[in-house]
Each structure stands twice: as structure tokens, then as C-alpha cells.
Amino acid sequence: MAQEVNLDSLKELEREAILQVLYRDQAVQSIEEERIRKLQTQLQHLRWKGAKSAGREYTGKSCARCQSVLGLLLHRGAVCQGCSHRVCSKCRVFLRGTHVWKCTVCFEDRNVKIKTGQWFFEERAKKFPNEGKHETVGAKLLQSYQKPSKISVVPPTPPPFSKSQCGSSPGRLQELGQFKGFNKSVENLFLSVATHIKKLSKSQNDMTSEKHLLATGPRQHAGRTERRSQSDTAVNVTTRKVPTLDVLKPLNQQDSKSATLPVLKQGNHAANLMPRRSFSGGSRHGSLISINSTCTEMGNFDNANVTGEIEFAIGYCFKTHSLEICIKACKNLAYGEEKKKKEFFCKTYVKTYLLPDRSSQGKRKTVVQRNTVDPHFQETLKYQVDPAQLVTRWLQVSVWHLGTLTRRVFLGEVIIPLATWDFEDSATQSFHWYPLRAKAEKHEDGVPQNNGELAVRAKLVLPAGPRNSQQAPEGTDEPPPNGQLCLVVLGAKNLPVRSDGTLNSFVKGCLTLPDQQRLRLKSPVVKKQACPQWKHSFVFSGVTASQLRQASLELSVWDHAVFGVNDRLLGAARLGPKGDALGAADSCAQSKLHWQKVLSSPNLWTDMTLTLH
Amino acid sequence: LFFPYPQMASATDSRYGQKESSDQNFDYMFKILIIGNSSVGKTSFLFRYADDSFTPAFVSTVGIDFKVKTIYRNDKRIKLQIWDTAGQERYRTITTAYYRGAMGFILMYDITNEESFNAVQDWSTQIKTYSWDNAQVLLVGNKCDMEDERVVSSERGRQLADHLGFEFFEASAKDNINVKQTFERLVDVICEKMSESLDTADPAVTGAKQGPQLTDQQAPPHQDCAC
Numbered sequence: 001m002a003q004e005v006n007l008d009s010l011k012e013l014e015r016e017a018i019l020q021v022l023y024r025d026q027a028v029q030s031i032e033e034e035r036i037r038k039l040q041t042q043l044q045h046l047r048w049k050g051a052k053s054a055g056r057e058y059t060g061k062s063c064a065r066c067q068s069v070l071g072l073l074l075h076r077g078a079v080c081q082g083c084s085h086r087v088c089s090k091c092r093v094f095l096r097g098t099h100v101w102k103c104t105v106c107f108e109d110r111n112v113k114i115k116t117g118q119w120f121f122e123e124r125a126k127k128f129p130n131e132g133k134h135e136t137v138g139a140k141l142l143q144s145y146q147k148p149s150k151i152s153v154v155p156p157t158p159p160p161f162s163k164s165q166c167g168s169s170p171g172r173l174q175e176l177g178q179f180k181g182f183n184k185s186v187e188n189l190f191l192s193v194a195t196h197i198k199k200l201s202k203s204q205n206d207m208t209s210e211k212h213l214l215a216t217g218p219r220q221h222a223g224r225t226e227r228r229s230q231s232d233t234a235v236n237v238t239t240r241k242v243p244t245l246d247v248l249k250p251l252n253q254q255d256s257k258s259a260t261l262p263v264l265k266q267g268n269h270a271a272n273l274m275p276r277r278s279f280s281g282g283s284r285h286g287s288l289i290s291i292n293s294t295c296t297e298m299g300n301f302d303n304a305n306v307t308g309e310i311e312f313a314i315g316y317c318f319k320t321h322s323l324e325i326c327i328k329a330c331k332n333l334a335y336g337e338e339k340k341k342k343e344f345f346c347k348t349y350v351k352t353y354l355l356p357d358r359s360s361q362g363k364r365k366t367v368v369q370r371n372t373v374d375p376h377f378q379e380t381l382k383y384q385v386d387p388a389q390l391v392t393r394w395l396q397v398s399v400w401h402l403g404t405l406t407r408r409v410f411l412g413e414v415i416i417p418l419a420t421w422d423f424e425d426s427a428t429q430s431f432h433w434y435p436l437r438a439k440a441e442k443h444e445d446g447v448p449q450n451n452g453e454l455a456v457r458a459k460l461v462l463p464a465g466p467r468n469s470q471q472a473p474e475g476t477d478e479p480p481p482n483g484q485l486c487l488v489v490l491g492a493k494n495l496p497v498r499s500d501g502t503l504n505s506f507v508k509g510c511l512t513l514p515d516q517q518r519l520r521l522k523s524p525v526v527k528k529q530a531c532p533q534w535k536h537s538f539v540f541s542g543v544t545a546s547q548l549r550q551a552s553l554e555l556s557v558w559d560h561a562v563f564g565v566n567d568r569l570l571g572a573a574r575l576g577p578k579g580d581a582l583g584a585a586d587s588c589a590q591s592k593l594h595w596q597k598v599l600s601s602p603n604l605w606t607d608m609t610l611t612l613h
Numbered sequence: 614l615f616f617p618y619p620q621m622a623s624a625t626d627s628r629y630g631q632k633e634s635s636d637q638n639f640d641y642m643f644k645i646l647i648i649g650n651s652s653v654g655k656t657s658f659l660f661r662y663a664d665d666s667f668t669p670a671f672v673s674t675v676g677i678d679f680k681v682k683t684i685y686r687n688d689k690r691i692k693l694q695i696w697d698t699a700g701q702e703r704y705r706t707i708t709t710a711y712y713r714g715a716m717g718f719i720l721m722y723d724i725t726n727e728e729s730f731n732a733v734q735d736w737s738t739q740i741k742t743y744s745w746d747n748a749q750v751l752l753v754g755n756k757c758d759m760e761d762e763r764v765v766s767s768e769r770g771r772q773l774a775d776h777l778g779f780e781f782f783e784a785s786a787k788d789n790i791n792v793k794q795t796f797e798r799l800v801d802v803i804c805e806k807m808s809e810s811l812d813t814a815d816p817a818v819t820g821a822k823q824g825p826q827l828t829d830q831q832a833p834p835h836q837d838c839a840c
Contacts, residue, residue: 010676010703010704014675014676017675017676018675018676018677018707021676021677021678021679024679025679025694028679028681028694032642110811113811114640114641114807114811115640115641116641117641117642117716119807119810119811120716120745120807122810123745123746123747123810124713124745126745126746127745127746128713128745
């Protein structure tokens with residue numbers, strides 16, 4: 001008597017007969033598993049559709065399933081015994097012949113258990129806890145025997161039963177219990193590949209649409225501060241070809257994995273809405289800083305009255321240089337929909353940045369939690385950051401409402417300077433509730449609003465020799481034919497570097513003349529430097545002093561991406577008669593002074609350090 | 614009501630010629646195992662039910678075999694995967710391995726064969742050992758058409774069934790007596806067990822044993838078993 005299930009003791013013809021049966025069974029099993037998968041998917045959809053899920057608190061003023069408002073006296077609803085949620089009378093299913101009812105989701109949950117045979121597996125697990133869910137006894141046998149053929153009749157042998165097999169049973173059961181269904185494992189493999197591909201493609205949407213937003217930047221800061229033309233969006237359609245290289249980096253894996261669902265939605269929304277956004281773009285900050293992230297960073301969001309708290313923990317592993325922010329929950333959040341103060345409309349997610357880096361690479365998001373003002377996230381957002389970089393950063397944790405199509409609603413934020421954070425103290429690593437705050441006004445939150453400093457040397461070259469432009473009234477001045485604005489971009493420091501502490505940076509220069517003519521120049525890329533030294537000359541020729549007096553020069557520093565299209569804007573500064581409208585008043589005045597000095601002292605180098613915004 | 618199955622000339626042919634219902638057009642799937650001594654008529658019983666065919670020739674089952682049949686019961690389409698096992702000792706390791714996947718059992722003996730009846734107790738022990746705790750078992754005394762050769766009276770069969778806590782049928786695969794009823798009854802008791810296991814885990818409907826109808830409020834009452 002064989003101790004384990006194999007066909008070795010059988011004749012070849014018998015073996016083949018049994019293998020035939022096993023193959024047929026395999027076909028039946030795979031159909032069944034496909035069916036079960038469909039059923040489970042359907043139930044999942046019903047759960048998502050239904051508002052409240054088990055284990056979540058809610059105020060109970062609306063039906064947990066259809067969201068209809070429940071009254072105080074009439075239509076009060078009743079609590080489902082299954083999930084303890086209050087539901088209206090329409091969302092109950094009475095079990096036949098009784099007054100016992102369940103809510104639609106509990107009822108469907110039960111149905112799915114029946115239809116999938118889950119009830120049986122649960123019952124069986126009481127006796128065989130190690131049993132695989134869908135055991136296929138023949139699966140393992142099939143793996144070792146592969147050649148089925150015809151068989152003939154086997155003569156009968158006496159059938160007595162003996163108890164002797166019982167002795168061998170425990171070991172055999174164990175052995176069988178460890179069978180991994182063959183079909184199952186192949187299917188799992190396929191499934192995991194398929195889902196992986198899905199995830200990747202979803203993430204790709206995310207990346208492309210964000211780049212799409214990012215790429216609208218250059219035109220904006222080329223002189224027009226408040227508005228961008230609608231055609232910007234059309235121009236950047238090409239950015240959809242953006243490779244998903246970033247997504248594949250281990251750094252971002254956690255993010256792309258955990259944020260699959262909301263990311264897809266936001267990506268789509270953002271893409272759809274670009275034309276509309278572009279008219280209001282930058283109205284809040286009017287700042288270049290906005291360009292290096294998504295629309296929310298551009299001030300394209302609504303503000304709710306910030307209420308509530310967020311619970312999270314921060315941990316940093318000095319060995320792996322991994323910063324982990326474990327977002328647990330929020331409570332008492334403001335309603336994202338001002339007019340519809342119902343939990344049904346709540347779609348909340350949490351986003352983090354390691355300021356001053358507001359780039360998409362530095363963004364982490366949780367999935368969207370729906371239907372509650374007290375969402376539970378239980379998600380860990382990870383960064384790879386060098387310890388040296390860590391202390392220069394501020395952790396910004398912001399809570400957002402994913403509005404219908406057009407909008408994000410800001411629900412509050414917490415900003416934590418990591419410089420003073422004690423990562424070795426276990427107390428600081430545990431979960432804490434932090435009160436959410438309204439968006440800090442500039443300079444109030446301690447977060448530097450500058451994105452580094454750019455050292456530049458500039459000179460106005462006028463062939464007619466030195467002239468005092470201050471003495472020449474603008475209207476009467478004859479323009480010298482071949483004026484040149486020479487610029488040497490020396491270097492930059494304190495840039496918002498990548499989390500590995502480096503950059504592949506380059507500088508773009510754009511001189512906008514009074515007739516809106518633009519002259520653009522670009523420096524080479526300096527690789528892997530946090531404080532790049534380009535020492536690169538820009539020469540804008542064919543300009544006159546009077547033109548320059550009304551012109552503006554914008555210098556922007558970029559982090560070069562491999563394929564160019566998703567270069568990241570690190571910061572920019574503007575020189576011109578109106579000064580740097582992007583920055584604060586003092587830097588505005590400073591840039592105005594610099595510009596005047598350059599224009600008033602032709603053929604002499606003027607050194608300046610520009611603050612990037 | 615049932616799918617038209619082609620009449621098979623012989624058991625051997627139909628074993629390879631049967632078509633599995635490959636569609637997913639059913640509500641749930643039950644796995645049933647037929648066990649009992651060799652030559653009590655397990656394979657004939659299954660062929661009668663699944664194909665409505667009968668051949669008097671004896672073909673010993675090699676190890677295991679199964680047939681699929683979808684039935685309509687209590688307003689549900691239930692796909693049955695019915696495993697036919699070899700009664701012979703030498704296949705025991707394979708057949709017992711399939712006990713764990715079965716929700717219900719048909720334990721069969723031959724009313725003209727005393728030895729097969731005496732083995733019922735042992736088969737029952739096998740079920741207890743290898744199957745889940747709530748395994749539903751129907752005891753079936755086959756070949757009831759052979760009244761002249763009967764050695765096991767109906768009364769003994771019924772008593773043993775009562776003793777073991779099984780339901781009892783006498784049946785004939787040859788004359789198509791109680792074959793369909795046996796399977797349908799087994800489906801019903803599995804459904805009852807299913808509701809029970811779901812509802813004991815669920816305070817909402819504890820004590821409300823409604824049988825399979827519990828699962829669907831629209832379904833008309835169909836409490837009676839067809840036997």
C-alpha cells in the first residue's frame with residue numbers, strides 16, 4: 001500500500017485512464033475558478049457601490065447602502081444584523097418565509113458564499129485547517145504523469161475493505177493538504193502578471209498626465225504670469241509618449257502600487273480638465289513653484305473649512321535610508337462638497353511631499369477612501385532619502401477631497417520639519433494625531449519658499465561704446481543695431497534635489513522683448529550634482545537697451561529627465577523692470593535693482609545671486 | 614428540464630465520449646462522491662442518472678471517474694460533479710484522496726450481496742476519517758429490481774441507515790428506480806447543511822432553518838423532496 005498518493009503501484013494502462021480523468025477534472029476546475037472569480041469581482045463592485053463598509057464608523061443619518069436620507073421619526077431605517085449598518089427599507093432583503101432580513105450587501109455576501117462554495121471550504125477548514133481552498137488532488141499527479149492514452153478493461157479484483165489504511169492517513173492528509181493546485185498556480189501566475197500589467201498601465205496614465213501638466217510650465221513663465229493660452233494643452237499632447245521609466249524605479253514602486261486606483265482617476269480628470277484649468281492657472285500663487293507639481297500645487301483647488309485631525313507615524317531606517325510615513329486615519333474632516341454635506345460624496349486621499357521638493361517624483365498618495373469623514377487608510381508611503389538630505393526636508397502631509405471632475409478640495413495639512421525630528425526615539429515613531437491646518441501663507445510655515453539660489457553674471461554689450469542709458473529718454477533713443485545681452489550662468493545651490501541628493505540640472509534662459517518676441521537659450525546638462533556649476537554663457541544678440549528696459553529675462557533651472565519631455569522645473573527667477581513678480585517684495589526689488597544695474601553699466605559684468613522660486 | 618444526453622452504447626465508450634458542460638451557466642457546484650464495495654453498481658447508478666443509460670456488462674472502474682450534470686432544483690441551476698470511485702482495495706489511496714473535496718456521499722451496497730452490506734460500517738468510518746464533519750451521506754441499497762436474489766432486507770438497510778444517521782433509499786439503476794430521487798435528495802440535504810452553516814455563523818438568521826430557499830426570496834416554496 002502506497003503511503004502517498006501516486007500512481008506508481010498501478011499498471012500503465014490504469015495510470016493513463018486515471019490521468020485522462022484528471023485532465024477532464026482540470027478543465028472543470030478551471031471553468032469553476034473562472035466563475036468564482038467573476039462572482040467575487042461582482043461582490044466587490046457591489047461593496048464599492050454601496051457606501052459604507054463594515055468596520056467603519058459613521059453617523060447613521062443616511063442609508064448605508066443607497067445613501068438616501070433617513071428621518072428622525074419616519075423612514076428611520078433599521079440596523080442590519082449582518083453588518084450593523086442602518087439601512088432604509090428598500091435596501092433590505094427578506095429571507096423567504098420569515099421577517100428576518102439582511103441588507104443588500106450582506107445578502108449578496110451570503111449569496112456569493114453559496115455560489116462559490118466558500119461555505120464548504122470554511123466548514124471544511126474546521127477539520128482540515130491546512131487544506132487549500134480549492135484542492136485538486138489530481139493536480140500534483142498530473143504534473144508527474146503527462147502521457148495519456150487509451151486503456152482497456154482491467155479485470156475485477158476482490159473488494160474487501162480493511163482499516164489498515166487509516167493508519168497511514170495522517171501523513172497522507174498532511175501531504176495532500178500541501179498540494180498546490182496545478183491549474184491554480186498557473187492561473188495565479190497569469191493573474192499576477194495581468195494585474196501587474198494593469199497596474200503598470202494605470203501608473204503610466206498617472207505619470208503621463210502629470211507630465212502633461214508639468215510640461216505646460218515653460219510657456220507660462222515666459223512672460224505671461226496670470227494666463228496661459230489654451231493651446232498649451234494641445235502642444236503638450238506629445239508628452240503622452242512619456243516613458244514610464246520612473247514608475248519602474250524601486251523608489252516609486254510602493255507609491256505606484258498603493259495608489260493605483262485614485263491615481264488613475266486623478267490622472268484622467270486632470271487630463272480632461274486641462275483646458276479649463278489653464279485659464280485660472282496660477283491665480284493663487286502666481287508662482288512658478290506651482291508648475292513643478294500637479295494642479296493642486298498650482299492653487300487650482302478649493303478650500304474647505306479645515307477641521308479634524310490626521311493620525312500617522314513617521315519612521316526612518318538608517319540602514320536602508322527608507323523614510324516611511326504610515327498614514328492611519330483621519331477624523332472629523334470637513335466635507336469636501338460644500339453643498340452636499342453627505343458622507344456619500346466624500347472621497348478622501350492623503351498626499352505627502354518632502355518639501356521643498358514638490359515634484360511628482362516626490363509625491364506619494366494614498367488610495368481614495370470614500371463615504372466617510374473619518375477615513376481609515378492604513379497605508380505606508382515610502383521615500384528613499386539620504387540622512388543628509390532628510391534633515392533639510394519638511395514633511396508635508398495634506399488631505400484632499402477628490403471632487404467631481406474639475407476639482408480637488410484642500411481639507412488640511414500638517415507640516416513637520418524633519419531637521420528636528422528624532423528618528424531614534426521610539427516615542428516619535430508611534431502614531432500621533434495631528435490637527436489639520438489650513439494652507440500656510442507664504443513664509444509663515446517656516447518652509448522655505450525659495451528653491452535655491454542661482455549665481456549669474458550679466459553684461460550688456462553695446463557696440464557704440466558706453467552710454468548712459470539713464471540719461472536717454474526712452475522715446476527718443478535711437479536703438480543701437482547690435483546690442484548684446486551676455487550672461488554667464490555660474491552655478492546654483494540649495495536646489496530641491498532628488499531624494500538621492502543629486503540632480504542632472506540645466507538652465508533655460510528666456511528673454512521676452514516688449515513685442516513679445518522671445519529668445520530662448522539653454523545650457524548643457526550637468527550630471528549628478530546637487531550644486532551644479534555650469535559656467536555657461538548665454539548671449540542674446542540683436543537687442544537694444546531700450547528694448548531691454550521693457551524686457552524681462554527669465555532663468556529657470558531644470559532637472560533633466562532621460563527622455564527630456566518630463567524635465568522637472570526646480571525653480572526660476574526673473575529679471576526685468578517689473579522685478580521678480582514671483583517672489584516676495586524684497587526679492588522683487590532686488591531683481592529690479594540687478595536689472596537696472598546691468599542696463600546702466602554697459603560692458604561691465606554685474607554679479608548677482610538670484611533667488612529661485 | 615435536463616440536458617439531452619446522448620444514449621451511450623457502452624460504459625467504456627461513454628466514459629471518453631461524454632461532453633462536460635463547459636459553460637458557467639449555473640448557480641453553484643456540488644461535488645458528490647459515490648462509494649461502496651466493488652460491483653454494487655456505482656458506475657451503473659451514475660450512468661443511469663447522468664446519461665440515462667444502462668448496460669448489464671460489468672466494467673470495473675479504474676481508480677476514479679466523474680461525470681458532470683447540471684440540474685434545476687429549488688429554482689437554482691446546480692452543477693453536480695459526481696465522482697465515481699473504484700470499489701477495489703488497490704485504488705483506495707486515490708479514492709480516499711477525493712473524499713475531502715466532496716460535500717455529499719452516496720454510500721452504496723448491493724441488496725443481493727451480504728458482504729457489501731456488511732462493509733457499509735467501514736465505508737462510513739472512511740467518510741468520517743477523510744471528509745469534513747458535516748458530510749451528507751445517503752445510504753443506497755442498489756439492485757432492488759432483483760427481488761428474487763435479495764439477501765438484505767429493506768428493514769435492515771433502514772435500521773443501519775438510522776444507526777449511522779444517514780438517509781436511506783433502495784434503488785435500481787437497471788430499472789431506473791429512485792436514481793434521480795437519490796441525487797436530488799442528496800442535493801437538498803447539502804443545501805440544508807449549507808444554509809445551516811451560513812446561518813449559525815450569522816446571528817441574523819439563527820434558528821431559521823429555511824433550507825436552500827433561504828438564499829432567494831423570489832423563489833417559490835419547494836420544500837418537499839421528490840421521493
